[in-house]
Amino acid sequence: MPSAPARIGATIAGMGSRSLFDPLVDAYDAARPSYPDALFDDLERLTGRPIAGADVVEVGAGTGIATRELLGRGARVVPFDIGAGMLGRLRARTPGIPAALGDGEALPLRAGVADLICYAQAWHWMRVPVAAAEATRVLRPGGALAVWWNDVDAEDERWWQRQQDRLEAMSPGYTRGYRTRPYADELRWTGQFAEVVTLAGRWVRRLDVDTYLTWLRSKSYVAAIGDQEQDFLDAERRSMLRAFPDGVIEEPFRTLLVVARRP
Numbered sequence: 001m002p003s004a005p006a007r008i009g010a011t012i013a014g015m016g017s018r019s020l021f022d023p024l025v026d027a028y029d030a031a032r033p034s035y036p037d038a039l040f041d042d043l044e045r046l047t048g049r050p051i052a053g054a055d056v057v058e059v060g061a062g063t064g065i066a067t068r069e070l071l072g073r074g075a076r077v078v079p080f081d082i083g084a085g086m087l088g089r090l091r092a093r094t095p096g097i098p099a100a101l102g103d104g105e106a107l108p109l110r111a112g113v114a115d116l117i118c119y120a121q122a123w124h125w126m127r128v129p130v131a132a133a134e135a136t137r138v139l140r141p142g143g144a145l146a147v148w149w150n151d152v153d154a155e156d157e158r159w160w161q162r163q164q165d166r167l168e169a170m171s172p173g174y175t176r177g178y179r180t181r182p183y184a185d186e187l188r189w190t191g192q193f194a195e196v197v198t199l200a201g202r203w204v205r206r207l208d209v210d211t212y213l214t215w216l217r218s219k220s221y222v223a224a225i226g227d228q229e230q231d232f233l234d235a236e237r238r239s240m241l242r243a244f245p246d247g248v249i250e251e252p253f254r255t256l257l258v259v260a261r262r263p
C-alpha cells in the first residue's frame with residue numbers, strides 16, 4: 001500500500017482535533033487494556049487469512065494499542081484517527097509508522113487498497129451505513145472489515161452495579177445498555193457484505209486500584225461527569241477496596257469480534 005501521509009497531505013491540512021479522547025491521552029496510554037492473543041487468532045480464523053503480510057487500515061487507532069498487536073503479527077498497518085493527540089502518542093510509541101488524521105466515514109485513501117479494515121473499540125463512534133460503505137470502498141474484493149471490543153463482563157458483580165448506578169446518575173446521557181447494540185445485524189442490514197460472523201471470548205486482568213482509577217479516567221463518559229469527577233473516583237476507590245480488600249482488582253472481560261466480508 002502506498003504511504004498514506006504522502007497521499008493525504010492536502011486532505012488533512014488545517015484539520016483540527018475532533019476527538020474527545022485527546023485530553024485523556026495520558027490516562028488512556030497508562031491504563032487501557034490490550035487485547036488477548038486469542039482475539040487475533042479468531043480474527044485470522046474468521047477472515048480465513050493470516051495477519052502476517054496483510055495490508056491493514058486501522059481506524060480509530062488511538063494511542064496504538066491494537067496497532068502494535070497487528071504490527072507484531074507481521075501486518076503492514078496504516079492507522080487513522082481524528083485525534084491529533086492520540087495519534088501523537090501512537091507515533092511516539094511506534095516511530096516511523098505512517099499514522100495520519102482521517103475520519104472513518106471519509107478515509108483519505110484510494111479504493112481497493114486494503115485486505116483488512118480494523119476498528120478496535122472504535123466502531124460505536126461511527127454512523128454504520130456511512131462507515132460500512134467507506135470500508136467496502138477501501139477494501140479489495142474478498143477483504144474484511146473487523147470490529148472488536150473489550151467489554152467488562154461483570155454484570156452480576158455488586159461493584160459493577162454500583163458503578164453503573166453512579167455513572168447513570170452523574171454522567172449526562174450515559175446508560176449501561178450502550179454496549180448491547182446488535183453490531184452484526186447492523187452490518188448485515190447495510191447490504192454491503194457477503195457474510196457477517198462473530199466470535200466472543202473471555203479473559204481476566206488483574207490490576208491495582210490506582211491503575212483501575214486511571215483506567216476509569218480514560219473513559220469519555222467519566223470525563224463527561226465534569227466537576228463531580230473526583231467525587232465519582234473517590235466513591236469508586238472505596239467501592240473497589242470493599243470488593244477487593246487486598247487491593248488487587250480482578251476485572252473480567254468479554255471480547256466481541258465481528259468480521260464482515262466484502263463480496
Ligand SMILES: C[S@@+](CC[C@H](N)C(=O)[O-])C[C@H]1O[C@@H](n2cnc3c(N)ncnc32)[C@H](O)[C@@H]1O
Nearest residue numbers: 019060061062065081082083103104120122125
Ligand atoms: C476508545 S478509542 C480506541 C482506540 C484504540 N483503537 C484502542 O483500541 O485503544 C476510540 C478512538 O476512535 C477515535 N475516533 C472517534 N471517531 C472517529 C472517526 N469518525 N474517525 C476516526 N477515528 C475516530 C477517537 O479519537 C479515539 O481515539
